[in-house]
Amino acid sequence: MMKQFEITLSPYRRGxxxxxxxxxxxxxxxxxxxxxxxxxxxxxxxLSLNENADPSVRDDFESFMNKLVPENxxxxxHVFEGSDDMPAxxxxxLLGANLTIPVTNGRLxxxxxxxxxxxxxxxxxxxxxxxxxxxxx
Numbered sequence: 001m002m003k004q005f006e007i008t009l010s011p012y013r014r015g016x017x018x019x020x021x022x023x024x025x026x027x028x029x030x031x032x033x034x035x036x037x038x039x040x041x042x043x044x045x046x047l048s049l050n051e052n053a054d055p056s057v058r059d060d061f062e063s064f065m066n067k068l069v070p071e072n073x074x075x076x077x078h079v080f081e082g083s084d085d086m087p088a089x090x091x092x093x094l095l096g097a098n099l100t101i102p103v104t105n106g107r108l109x110x111x112x113x114x115x116x117x118x119x120x121x122x123x124x125x126x127x128x129x130x131x132x133x134x135x136x137x
Contacts, residue, residue, distance in 0.1 A: 009128045012120045016058040020116040034136020039098045041129045044088035046095035052115025088121030
């Protein structure tokens with residue numbers, strides 16, 4: 001079995017957003033076993049797996065990444081699209097554009113405290129598209 005389709009997420013404000021439920025709602029029936037691959041089709045956002053219980057984790061992510069890759073750094077030459085654009089590209093590369101999650105007994109096999117995050121790095125990123133590829137038996 002192999003399926004592939006796109007999910008379009010509504011715009012989110014800048015930050016780290018749990019989208020596990022939103023992804024799961026849009027998945028078809030999953031195979032008994034296999035991987036689900038998610039690819040975000042953007043260079044200024046990322047996907048990540050991380051803690052889904054304590055909301056302060058999301059704030060800490062934002063604070064740390066802004067410290068690691070600050071806006072208005074004088075080394076940036078790619079500034080035409082705004083002061084948040086080049087930092088967004090770098091953050092996207094650091095965290096990554098894709099996730100692969102195992103399927104076990106027809107369900108995403110995530111850890112107890114793991115959730116799927118949309119990491120939105122732009123102040124006004126707009127809607128985001130995610131390609132979902134499901135393989136399995």
